[in-house]
Amino acid sequence: MNYENFFVPALLVAFPLISAICLNFIHGKDRAVKGFAFLSIIVVLLLPWITQYGVYWFGGHPTVENLEGTNIMLSKLNLAIVYNFGIIQKIFIALLALLASAAILVHFTERVSGVYTAMIMLGIASASAVIMADDVFNIFVFLEILTISQAALVIAVGSVRAYKTAIKYLILGGVAGSSILLGIAILLGRYGMLNVSDLHKVITVESQVGISHALIVACALIFIGWLFESGMVPFHIIKSDVYSKARPSVGAFMQTQTKFVLVALWVIILRLFYGISTFNALILGVSILSMVFGVIMALRQTEFTRLLAYVAVAQAGLVGVGLGIATEASVSASVFHAINDALAMAILFLSASIILQITKTMDLHKMGGLLWKSGLVPLWSMLGIFAVSCMPPFNTYQSEFRIISAASQAGYPELTVIIILTSIATFVALIKGFYSIYLKEGQDYLSAKEMDRTPYSDRTEYVMLLLLAICLAIGLFPQNILQYIQQFVSSIGVI
Amino acid sequence: MSLETLFQPMCFLTAAALVVVGLYAVIFMDNLLKKIIGVTLISDGVNLVLITGGFNKIVAIISPEMYEQGVKSTAFETLTEFPEFAAQAAFPLPSALVLTSIVISVSIFAIMLALAIRLYQHYNSMSCSVIFKEVDE
Numbered sequence: 001m002n003y004e005n006f007f008v009p010a011l012l013v014a015f016p017l018i019s020a021i022c023l024n025f026i027h028g029k030d031r032a033v034k035g036f037a038f039l040s041i042i043v044v045l046l047l048p049w050i051t052q053y054g055v056y057w058f059g060g061h062p063t064v065e066n067l068e069g070t071n072i073m074l075s076k077l078n079l080a081i082v083y084n085f086g087i088i089q090k091i092f093i094a095l096l097a098l099l100a101s102a103a104i105l106v107h108f109t110e111r112v113s114g115v116y117t118a119m120i121m122l123g124i125a126s127a128s129a130v131i132m133a134d135d136v137f138n139i140f141v142f143l144e145i146l147t148i149s150q151a152a153l154v155i156a157v158g159s160v161r162a163y164k165t166a167i168k169y170l171i172l173g174g175v176a177g178s179s180i181l182l183g184i185a186i187l188l189g190r191y192g193m194l195n196v197s198d199l200h201k202v203i204t205v206e207s208q209v210g211i212s213h214a215l216i217v218a219c220a221l222i223f224i225g226w227l228f229e230s231g232m233v234p235f236h237i238i239k240s241d242v243y244s245k246a247r248p249s250v251g252a253f254m255q256t257q258t259k260f261v262l263v264a265l266w267v268i269i270l271r272l273f274y275g276i277s278t279f280n281a282l283i284l285g286v287s288i289l290s291m292v293f294g295v296i297m298a299l300r301q302t303e304f305t306r307l308l309a310y311v312a313v314a315q316a317g318l319v320g321v322g323l324g325i326a327t328e329a330s331v332s333a334s335v336f337h338a339i340n341d342a343l344a345m346a347i348l349f350l351s352a353s354i355i356l357q358i359t360k361t362m363d364l365h366k367m368g369g370l371l372w373k374s375g376l377v378p379l380w381s382m383l384g385i386f387a388v389s390c391m392p393p394f395n396t397y398q399s400e401f402r403i404i405s406a407a408s409q410a411g412y413p414e415l416t417v418i419i420i421l422t423s424i425a426t427f428v429a430l431i432k433g434f435y436s437i438y439l440k441e442g443q444d445y446l447s448a449k450e451m452d453r454t455p456y457s458d459r460t461e462y463v464m465l466l467l468l469a470i471c472l473a474i475g476l477f478p479q480n481i482l483q484y485i486q487q488f489v490s491s492i493g494v495i
Numbered sequence: 496m497s498l499e500t501l502f503q504p505m506c507f508l509t510a511a512a513l514v515v516v517g518l519y520a521v522i523f524m525d526n527l528l529k530k531i532i533g534v535t536l537i538s539d540g541v542n543l544v545l546i547t548g549g550f551n552k553i554v555a556i557i558s559p560e561m562y563e564q565g566v567k568s569t570a571f572e573t574l575t576e577f578p579e580f581a582a583q584a585a586f587p588l589p590s591a592l593v594l595t596s597i598v599i600s601v602s603i604f605a606i607m608l609a610l611a612i613r614l615y616q617h618y619n620s621m622s623c624s625v626i627f628k629e630v631d632e
Binding site for chain 2: 137140141144145147148151152155160163164166167168170171173174175177178181182184185188189192194
């Protein structure tokens, strides 16, 4: 059998989707679910590394003769679903697969729900599709599926608070999704096509005459969708709510999805609407607000997962700041920071997973005295805090330093001050959490001597260690990743 | 003005009305069920915009081969050239997109309704001011 054209990018979406359907069917059969989930995890982890690079046309029509004088866009235009797979897409999808696997594996000793693992698989498929897709409608479809899978993962917790969060998320997601679809309808009505590369060419030609009002309206509508999917102001509260109500290991996966979707959607929006002069200023404005509000809200939290959720929102804001500055250096640094921060935040979310297993609570007032009761977890957590707070030699230091340099070079010196202050406030918020969990005087549950009998998942600790090693490796050798990011940013062609 | 020329503007107006009513329900109505219906109204309005954008006098064509079959029927005997036929045909792409969009809307609607039932069972009320009384920061 010839395998040369077998591992195509579409498989990165199709396999998790098929796996999700199968897992749904075997829901309730614990051993079957565990076996199938384990096999799926192995395949999902391997797929990004063996998939061929390039552009894949999924269900494309053959080119037909040009139909001049008609509004039918059959000829020369590609009506296929197009997936673009390069090194950056590979890094994004591989990281998603890693954290999704962690979210499944850390609960492997318990009874595993088929629907829960199916929703994680659906999350990988939808985020991968958004990262790779080159047509706007495909992106809309998978963004909606992403919203459904995230809401389902929150529902899986099974509490009334989780249901309330999920329904709020779905209502807002429904409105934001419709907003994106209306933007797409305007683009389709005006240009008769959905492929981003084709739209980019047509809009570039049209922009030489002037920017049409239809384009501005489409931009505004799709921008609202971007705000929701990225968890930017004013959707930062619902996004942090979703992270904090889900299991902490799932929260690690979700915040990674959000950061990668933020970057992928921004690239699409930029390619379509780069001619609109206020577009980057708008991105920069909401990103600064998200960064500042996120960190201020994090400082006020008394629940550890909620604190982490707001820090994740603030860090997404920082990624947005680099994108909003829109120079080649700042965008490279931002994409780099999205990868780095996803890794670093995942360490802290996984530490929260261990703490929840031990204490059965996330309330910082009820916790304390875990320093000598939880093995080496406090050490890994402290290193994770250093990583999220952008301290050397960790990877986030490299990316944040580059964002600050780019902001300074682009003529935004005041922005550098805000970014540094945000980093300090992030560190303070996380240290507050660390103190309350590990250093504060022990609470009642410690004296009940339940601590010594409370096991926690070793696997979670191993994943934390692996993520720390990756953070450190990238921090020491940033150029190994950065060179590919710089190539990717240059290839966008409009920065 | 003929009904045919009014058809498209009326469809757009209906779509705008659906979106506005939906937004009103989502923002101002207290009943959770009405909010959920509001979301579906918005979605329906957008679908209507999409399908009206592709509307044209005669049925959609998807390939020159279909045209060959089409001209053999008496309905299109006046249209002798393919470009002439194509210029008057509906754009088939929005119809396909709307189908997908409807499927997604229905999925979201189903999950929202299931959640609303669970919340009703717990709070014995559909009022958002009751359900979301304890506000999380």
